[in-house]
Amino acid sequence: MTTNHLLEIKDFGQSIWMDNLSRNIIESGELKNMIAQKGIRGITSNPAIFEKAIAGNAIYDADIEAGISAGKSVMEIYESLVFKDIRDACDIFMPVYEQTNGLDGYISIEVPPTIAKDTESTITEAIRYYTAIGRENLMIKIPGTPEGLPAVTKVISEGINVNVTLLFSVESYVNTAWAYIEGLEARAAKGEDVSKIASVASFFLSRIDSNIDATIDGKIKNVTDETVKAKLETVKGKVAIANAKIAYQEYKKIIQSDRWKALSAKGATMQRLLWASTSTKNPTYSDVMYVDELIGPDTVNTLPPQTIDACADHCHVDNRVETNIEEATQLIESLKDPDININIDQVMDELLAEGIDKFIKPFSSLINSLEEKVKKLAPVSS
16 A cells, blocks of 8 residues: 555644645535545635636536625625635534644635735734634634734734734744734733634745746856856755745744743643745756655645645655754855855845735636626626
């Protein structure tokens, strides 16, 4: 019998979630099978995933027609479709949530990406989404923008689980961890329970390498010195994993802080790092490199379906998130070398701006597709 390597990963303290959701996989029983056969322990979703699921799929037509009959707006119809899928997925994963005492079994839904830079609207929508969906194993995704982090603190203080998304830099991760801690501290100060709140910090990977590799390829074309070329080549495809390993070291420092220990004594659970954007974009790289290199305790890796299948087949499972830390630090430092000259802070800022845009575009496209579908399905008035 072939070994399913996904099932081995949990022995190293990492949970595998799936970065995909649609009504098809809910109603066909495929989602339940993913839990039973592949050990999937949670779901992440985003506007791009829902655009793919809903646009052009007749499985949603009956609900769209019901929304039209009820006089709902396109936005209200969108929410009714998505909230139903999220609610049903929460119910499917509730046994995982219960068996793991609230460690896993979460389904993530993102607040509208159009409000990523509006703190108050993010807070309002996060609370509204959580209340409307009404499941304790729901996580609200909030972008880790400067405007998003105060919203994270407030929403956590209200007892709502949060997935902080679009984290690229180590600094943004550290700020996110403290935003979570501040939210728990505010909740504890009100005398309220902090033991039932969960959070993950979604740290993006492949987009970093895609960005930096493109810059390096451009530099290599314009360089004749073989020594300089060799320096540039050594950085390709390695920055994202090095960056993630450094972030994990920061996680270890934070959980040793007095502030965290005080919350832990009250039953709080630490915000876990979640590795996101884990499908390899460069076909010359291993299709499981963002899994293999970052397995370790107190982490989550959310994988698209094709990476789940690849990992089940040929992941090399071992605790590697804490290996080669010195090399990782040196690699990031080497970006400052005049021959390489990559401003990693600037890259991270660009990726955050692009990340918001990459969610706004499919969100807008989905709303436009729904508008078209509503026009087609609406009864013709005589």
